[in-house]
Amino acid sequence: MKIVIIGAGAVGYDLARNLSASDHDVILVERDAEVLAAVQESLDCRFEHASGVSPAVLERIGMKDCDLFAAVTDRDEINIIACLTADRRGARVKVARVRDEDYYVSGHIAFRSIDLAINPDHEAAHSIREILFRSGAREAYRFLGGRVRVVAATVESDSYVAGKSLRDLNRELGDSIALVAAVVRDGETLIPHGATVLQPDDTVYFTGTRRLVDRSLYYVHTQQEPLQKVMIVGANPMGIELARDLVAAKVRVKVVDGDPERCRIASEQLHHALVLNVDPVDTAPLMDEGIGEMDGFVAVGVDEEVNILSCLLARRQGATRTVCLVNRNDYVELLPQLGIDAAVSPRRATSASIARFVKRGAVVSSAQLGFSGAEVQQYHLPAGHPAVGIPLKKLGFPADAVIGAVIRPEGVETPSGQTVLRAGDDVLVFALSSSLPAIERFFSAGPRPS
Amino acid sequence: MNLRSVIRVLGFLLGGTAASLLLPAAVSAIYGDGDAWSFLVSAAIGGAVGAALHFAGARASNIGAREGFAVVALGWFAVGLLGGLPLCLSGQIPGYTDAVFEAVSGFTTTGATILTDIESRSHGVLFWRALTHWLGGMGIVVLALAILPLLGVGGMQLFRAEVPGPVAERLTPRIRQTAKLLWGVYVLLTAAETAALMIAGLSFFDAVCHSFATLATGGYSTRNASVGAYANPAVEWIIIVFSLGAGLNFALHYLALHGRFRAYVRDDEFRFFLYLIAVATAVLAVALLAIEYYPDLHATIRHAAFQVVTIITTTGFSTADYLLWPPVAHVILLLLMVVGGCTGSTSGGIKVVRLLVLLKVGKSELRKLLHPRAVTTLWFNDRAVSPQLAMNVLGFVLLYGLVFVFGVVALTLGGRDLLTATGATAATLGNVGPGLGDVGPAYNYGFLLAWEKWLLIVFMLVGRLEIFTVLVLFFPEAWRRS
Numbered sequence: 010m011k012i013v014i015i016g017a018g019a020v021g022y023d024l025a026r027n028l029s030a031s032d033h034d035v036i037l038v039e040r041d042a043e044v045l046a047a048v049q050e051s052l053d054c055r056f057e058h059a060s061g062v063s064p065a066v067l068e069r070i071g072m073k074d075c076d077l078f079a080a081v082t083d084r085d086e087i088n089i090i091a092c093l094t095a096d097r098r099g100a101r102v103k104v105a106r107v108r109d110e111d112y113y114v115s116g117h118i119a120f121r122s123i124d125l126a127i128n129p130d131h132e133a134a135h136s137i138r139e140i141l142f143r144s145g146a147r148e149a150y151r152f153l154g155g156r157v158r159v160v161a162a163t164v165e166s167d168s169y170v171a172g173k174s175l176r177d178l179n180r181e182l183g184d185s186i187a188l189v190a191a192v193v194r195d196g197e198t199l200i201p202h203g204a205t206v207l208q209p210d211d212t213v214y215f216t217g218t219r220r221l222v223d224r225s226l227y228y229v230h231t232q233q234e235p236l237q238k239v240m241i242v243g244a245n246p247m248g249i250e251l252a253r254d255l256v257a258a259k260v261r262v263k264v265v266d267g268d269p270e271r272c273r274i275a276s277e278q279l280h281h282a283l284v285l286n287v288d289p290v291d292t293a294p295l296m297d298e299g300i301g302e303m304d305g306f307v308a309v310g311v312d313e314e315v316n317i318l319s320c321l322l323a324r325r326q327g328a329t330r331t332v333c334l335v336n337r338n339d340y341v342e343l344l345p346q347l348g349i350d351a352a353v354s355p356r357r358a359t360s361a362s363i364a365r366f367v368k369r370g371a372v373v374s375s376a377q378l379g380f381s382g383a384e385v386q387q388y389h390l391p392a393g394h395p396a397v398g399i400p401l402k403k404l405g406f407p408a409d410a411v412i413g414a415v416i417r418p419e420g421v422e423t424p425s426g427q428t429v430l431r432a433g434d435d436v437l438v439f440a441l442s443s444s445l446p447a448i449e450r451f452f453s454a455g456p457r458p459s
Numbered sequence: 460m461n462l463r464s465v466i467r468v469l470g471f472l473l474g475g476t477a478a479s480l481l482l483p484a485a486v487s488a489i490y491g492d493g494d495a496w497s498f499l500v501s502a503a504i505g506g507a508v509g510a511a512l513h514f515a516g517a518r519a520s521n522i523g524a525r526e527g528f529a530v531v532a533l534g535w536f537a538v539g540l541l542g543g544l545p546l547c548l549s550g551q552i553p554g555y556t557d558a559v560f561e562a563v564s565g566f567t568t569t570g571a572t573i574l575t576d577i578e579s580r581s582h583g584v585l586f587w588r589a590l591t592h593w594l595g596g597m598g599i600v601v602l603a604l605a606i607l608p609l610l611g612v613g614g615m616q617l618f619r620a621e622v623p624g625p626v627a628e629r630l631t632p633r634i635r636q637t638a639k640l641l642w643g644v645y646v647l648l649t650a651a652e653t654a655a656l657m658i659a660g661l662s663f664f665d666a667v668c669h670s671f672a673t674l675a676t677g678g679y680s681t682r683n684a685s686v687g688a689y690a691n692p693a694v695e696w697i698i699i700v701f702s703l704g705a706g707l708n709f710a711l712h713y714l715a716l717h718g719r720f721r722a723y724v725r726d727d728e729f730r731f732f733l734y735l736i737a738v739a740t741a742v743l744a745v746a747l748l749a750i751e752y753y754p755d756l757h758a759t760i761r762h763a764a765f766q767v768v769t770i771i772t773t774t775g776f777s778t779a780d781y782l783l784w785p786p787v788a789h790v791i792l793l794l795l796m797v798v799g800g801c802t803g804s805t806s807g808g809i810k811v812v813r814l815l816v817l818l819k820v821g822k823s824e825l826r827k828l829l830h831p832r833a834v835t836t837l838w839f840n841d842r843a844v845s846p847q848l849a850m851n852v853l854g855f856v857l858l859y860g861l862v863f864v865f866g867v868v869a870l871t872l873g874g875r876d877l878l879t880a881t882g883a884t885a886a887t888l889g890n891v892g893p894g895l896g897d898v899g900p901a902y903n904y905g906f907l908l909a910w911e912k913w914l915l916i917v918f919m920l921v922g923r924l925e926i927f928t929v930l931v932l933f934f935p936e937a938w939r940r941s
Contacts, residue, residue: 272834277843284834294832 010034011075013100015061015091016082017041017048019336020106020129024079027377029054036070061091064098072098081106081127089120096122108246130247133309133355137332138254140351141239141305143223144330145230147212147351148379153387156421157414157437158222159190159214161379162229163345166209169228176203178228179425187217187225188423190413190439191383196342198381200409200441214381216413216439217423234329236260240303242289242319243310244268244275247334247355251307252282263298265289266310289319301326309334309353320349341380352380384440385413388452392432396451402426407447410440465529467516470509472534476541477505479594480587483545487583494583497549505541525937531602532929535920539563542591551584560904560912565591567923568599568805570678570775570892571915573905577683582664588679589668593649596675596805599923600645600709601638603803607925644712649674652701659693673701676806678775678892685900686765687778695761695778699768706732706772706800727840728801728812732771735798735811739767739791746785771795773806775892777900789878789895796885796894797863807890807922809859816844816852858926863888866918873911883907887915888922 010033014021017039025048029035035054038061039045045058059066061080072078078100080088088105089112096103104125105118112119118126139149139160148161164171170178178186192201193212199205207213213229215222227233239255241248244266252262252275262282266272269286276284287294289310300306306323308316313335320331324347332351335341341352378385390397396404401412401424415422416435422428430436440448484498542562546552552561557573564571565588574580649670656666665681672679682688686698704712707729714722723729743763753759762779769776770792781788799808816839823835837844866884871877875897882895883904893900904912921929931937 269834273836276834276836280838280841283830284836285830285832286834287832298830298832 010077011071012036012077012079013038013067013070013072013075013095015039015078015080015088016106017044018081018083020081021079022048022052024081025052025054038066038070062087062094064094067091067094067098072100075100077102077104079104079106085109085112089123092123093120129355130245131250133334133353134247134250134254137251137307137309137351137353138258140332140353141255141307141330142236142258143226144233145226145350148214148353150379152385152414152437153416153435155219156416157216158219159216159378159385159413160222160226161193161212161214161381162226164207164209164211164213164229165231168209168231170207170213171209172206174204174206175201178207179203182228184423185221185224186228187215187221188411188413190214190216190411191378191381193381198383198441200383200411200439200444202411212381214378214383214439216437218421221423234304236304236330238299238303239263239305239307240265240295240298240300240323240328242266242306242308242316243334244271244284245309245311247309248307249275249278251309252279256281260305265295265298267291289315290322292322295322296326300328303328305330305332307332307334313337313340317344317347317349321347324348354380378439382442384442384445386438386440386445386448388436388438388448390430390432390434390436390452394432394452396430397432398429400426401428401430404430407440407444407451409444410438410448413437413439461517461523461526462529463515463517465516465526465533466512467518468526468530469534469537470512470514470516472530472538473505473509473541474513475509476538476594477502477509479590480505480545482590483583483587486586487581490582492581492583494545494549494551494581497545498583498587500548501541501545504544508541527606528928528931528937531606532920532924532932535566535598535924536563539566539916539920542566542587545587546584549581549584551580556909556912557905560916561588562591563916563919564887564892565677565679566595566598567890567919568592568595568675568677568773568807569887569890569919569923570672571887571894571898571919572679572892572903573907573912575683575903575905577681585668585681586664589671589677589681592675592677592679593671595923596671596677596705597642597645599675599805600641600803602924607928640713641709644709644716645674647716648701648704648712652697655697655701656694659697660691661689661694669698670701672776673698673774674705674805676702676705676772676774676800676804676890678769680776685778686776692757692761695765698776699761699765702772702774702776703736703768705774706768706804706806708801708803710803725840728815731815732801732811735795736764736767736771739771739795740764742791743767743784743788746787750785752784766792767795770891771798771806771808772800772804773808773889773891775886777893780899780901782895782899782901793881793885793895796889796891797859799889807888809856809889812839813852813856815839816849817856820849820853855926858930859888862918862921862926866914869914870911873908875911883911883915884918887918890919890922 012028012033012035014025014035015038017037021037025035025037029052036057037054038057038059040060042058045056049056057070072095078095080091082088085107088107092103092105102124103122105123107118107126108128108130136149140146143160145162146160147163150159175189189201191214192199215225238261240263241252242265244264248264252264255262264275264282264284265287267288272284272286285298300323306320306328308319310316316333317340320333324331331349332353333344333349335352336354344352412424414437415424415428438448480498480502484495487495487498539559539562542565543555543558546561547555547558552558560573652670652673653666656669657663668681680686686695711722711726711729740763744760747753747759747763753762765778766781781792797808798814799810800806802810802812819837827833837849863884866888867880870880870883879896879898883898886892886894886898898904
């Protein structure tokens, strides 16, 4: 499969790495030589030092056989024009990163030849919102347009699930607890099975419908506190979007930024939030604004170090829940030790939504599960597949992998050992990358000999 | 300033007014009151002067802001001068000062009269008084929604986006388009009120005259005791409803006619306007009930609502002499005179939206004390208001206050008592009509000295044209060639 990515920035890099790792033919186009040089070392794909909007360049790369064209530079207009140009020359699926609301009409991109428009800021803002509203949540994602939710939470020592195996939990709680698709313990990710015992400080990834996941959170984090006051550091598009979301949910919001111009822009977009021109690491004025009494504190500024610092400050003053925007993996691992509750990376949110569009063999889509390092893949079961008609526990599913959700036209089902797969089902598989080839083999198996 | 192009437009306006004088001439002829000739002579004079100016002037390809100010201010005055002519010629109003006062009061939809005995005037004159209101109202709707926003007067740009109709780049087609739409609404409402009043029992002549005066928020009645003369609750309620409508933004009416009724509810100004009316009515009703001024509750509420609505919309009809009401009523009505109705309506005063912006600025200043680092933006109708615009509004209110103070001081210097001076200034600057004290609803402006009348004529024009439009002409720069 031939994939062309325009823009080797953070999003383009992540995407190129994810896709080239799964044996796609990836071509990364970047205009800036320095940026290109920086990524060339660590990526296994073809590079073009050229402008992605140039028709001549696209002609040379060849659009006729291009299966996925992703324009993810940080300029909306470049991305849109590149997609339109690629469309004229026959590229199949076009994806553009578009941040400006003005290019959307009632939530959809206003250009018909663009198949998917992604907005990292919105995706991340949504994720943060989901985390804030759930005490104990560390990460939140939506798959398949929100039909399947994944929420990661830390197991508290006095919680219901601590010290119990998944099999016991399943027997005691039955349908009222969501499936645990992955567990992160001491920095190691594992795909749990029935005998896995949940321990305090484990991070569990609950998978299922929104209702089910929400209910399950009570079993790991008993105290669910209401969210009434939130302070957001960073009056950038993501902060503004998050503030707008929270205000709509009747939360009192204060937005903090050190830059007066950004504050002005934010205040002109936020009717019911208080915008403050304060340096986010300047303690005294933030204390005056009650940083310690916040139910939620979110830092989504450009500078990751400042984000972490201001979260620490908030934590120290007594803010209940702290969420931090970080893209660097090294930092992500540090956060729990620092007492910061959750980390959010817009890059991950973005590359996850683009990867949905990639098809290879029976795989409909593939993405990384947040910071866990586990893979999420969507498979389609055609009629006559050997797995059809057999209960899951007798299926002999590969190790270190689990079917997290079965998607049917009538709804999303959380599978148990008794679940029988049907032809036409879509399944969401959570797996360690080491077991991906085995899963691949499992699903690409031909029709069962009758 | 391109004076010749201004002169040309003035000539056009005079010509139009002269043509409209044919209507009262026809009314006079029909009723045979013997005043038709005075209207015809005035029409001839107006037509001749208009034509002369029109041809003396030059066609300008582009009328700029300076010319716009001059046309609006001088135009209204010139039309008033012509409008007073037939009143004076016919002998129905002796003295040209009084006649001009009456005509300007009509065209500015003020409704302040110098007549003691209205009922003994001829039909032609009574009709002309009502018609000046109606024509003035037409001018104001377009002025407020199409012209002043383009000139950037007193924060009127706030409503630029609210104005229906396609947005053209050039000024003229846009004004023409907008004017047609809004006049459609205006004519429709006038016809509706005329029909309603006739059903309630008024004669066709009275119904038309009162509808003209209501929709323009003028207030000239054909009766000495104004609307109170009919002692007909139905008529009073009809006038309450229609003057309320005339006090609202006509752009909202236009949207409603096109099925977008929610435009009313979503408008901040509309909601605040209704809120003011409800509170004022309640306070007046309680004050009246306390002294048992009216025999029953319905009469109390009706009279309170009528006075509140007629004053806040700056119509100025009356069903009662509110000077006999408790003092709190005087204060409230005086405040309502200053506030006035909504922008884009035919009413005068500061306008509800400016009061709203003022309150919001005050609130945000207080908030800044609690949050010294807060970066605040003013919101109106879910849109951010630029600080520039807010300053514009503050400037307007300040200037309004200064002119007001000047008026009170000038009139008291001449020996009038404080209540009369305040009432007369508020009533003319706000284009209300009846004031307080010696110019209260039961009296008139006839006894004032000539200089006082001319001062009030200027006030009516200044208030009508949103202050800036007139005052800007006192700057020498306005008259220099650009």
